[in-house]
Amino acid sequence: MRDWAKVNDVELVPIPTYASWLNLIEVEFRHITEFVISNSTFGSHHEIERACSAYLRRRNGDARRNFDRRRAEKEARRKRRARARRMGRAA
Incomplete structure (x- = not known):
């Protein structure tokens, strides 16, 4: 190793x-x-494998959606700060 x-x-x-x-x-x-x-209760190793794979696909999909949501929220905060700076300068 x-x-x-x-x-x-x-x-x-x-x-x-x-x-x-x-x-x-x-x-x-x-x-x-x-x-x-x-x-x-699983009747075979294949059933366990399918259940684990389904769980991991669902979990990874949730992680991707959460990542996209966090990225969108971060971009929205950045735009709000930029707008506030522009408004502050214009005042």
């Missing part, structure tokens, strides 16, 4: 054993467990 990391310019960072919140994949696993697997 260290050789691969060195060749691919990846820095390996050790994290404490009991600090799962620092490992981003653990957060993803927790969400999948909570929102997909818990209180569910």
